[in-house]
Amino acid sequence: MITINEITIVRDNREIIYDYSEQIPAGSITVIVGPNGSGKSTLLAAIAGDIVPAKGTITIDDAHPALTSAAKLSTLRAMAMQNQLYTLGFTVRQIIEMGGSADDIMEQLHLTHIADRHVTTLSGGESQRVAIAQAIAQKTSVLLLDEPLAAQDIDSRRRIIDLLKKLADAGTTVVVVAHSHENDLSWADKVIKDFL
């Protein structure tokens, strides 16, 4: 369960999010939808503990991300960034293993055939799937994904959505940021729009 209580987030002297509250239930898929610049990625980053709200609190299973050590936080939540950059030529397997065991998740996200490729050679969609796989490999109770479907083809989208449903059924709280042009959100248990 994620509880967002009257948070205000200010960046560059501008209020991105103002006095916002929300409850995200455990074991469900919640999608945050909005156009560019609406603050949806900022909200996700605040849940992840990357940004500290100027006012209000966020809790993940009673823990405050802003007050929790990085090591402890990594056992509570995992996050995949939208544009993950890889500068060093680790293999796909090595990158996923930085999160946890890799074999199962590589199979489910159709990455096994590129397990030994250097991540510096991957396409945008493949890089994004590797980042998602790394986050899932952390096996946390909360999974945060920033636009995970943006660079994916139809098959990959289906695989990712199927996997997220399976994770939610198993008790994981999944929070996904999606662009407002996402038409079909029938796979989501809850959709958050217009949260400003």
Added chain:
Amino acid sequence: MKKYRSFANGLILLAFILVALSVGATHIDNFWSALTHPGSNEILWQIRIPRVAAAVLVGGALGIAGLMAQGACNNALAEPAILGTSAGASFGAVIAILTGLVQVGSVAAVLCGAVGALLATSLTFKLASLRSNLSSFALIIVGIAVSATITALVGLATTMVTRADARSISFWNFGSLSLITTSNVWSLFCVFIVGASIAWKVAPSLDLLSLGDATAFHLGIDTRRVRALALVALSILAGGAVSTVGTIAFLGLAAPHIARFMYGPAHRYLIIQSALIGASLLVLADTAARTVAAPNELPIGLVTSLIGAPILIALVSVKNTIWKTP
């Protein structure tokens, strides 16, 4: 196969050490016999062995220092000379030596060099992040400026204050192994062990830091602490090396890159290989410096550039997927 490749650089270093010990201005009769009987030959045991041992330790230290700089900054161009670390080490040691507090190569001089290195590197990071988040571009530009300023101060200090034991501007800018003593080698050894141990501890976290600060944080890394530890290791290693033998260019940049091209990006493995490659390059360069124009000696920093640069150019000319610049 990979297992055998791991030993290749160790064997190459051993071969370079033996060549370095056997050649020089004076011929050593019965070299193998002299080598296996400690103290039997004064030139071998009093001059060449300390000098070659210093080359191994300084080269190894600069190789690891470069790896720490590149890992902490997540930047292919970072190295002790560019971040101001080497200049800071020279400054710390020169000021302490000129004021008569310490002697060149002593443990105290090494400590002063390490403190100067740490302060200069911290200054570079502080200035580079004044206006916004730390960017690679700002770090390199500010590092070059800090380095140039401190190098000028070292030049002014050595010119304005004359002390016979303070070494020349040429020594601090280009480095030299010609005045190494056995006690210097022990100081270097202690510095190497301390610096390399910190680097070894922080290395796995640098693998994660290569994914960017945000992702490293998501994976449980305290990025500030990891970066600070890497900079401490960098300062101790570069500070110890520079305060004893002056600034030796290019090793800190070239050794980690050569190691990465050969063995991939995992930092713990790279610590060993960067040290072996840095040591091999410096032993080779020093052997060339004292034999090519004998009895004159060439500045060691110039020789390391001449040997290391073509190797690095050859490696980056080959299509590679080991380091991608965003």
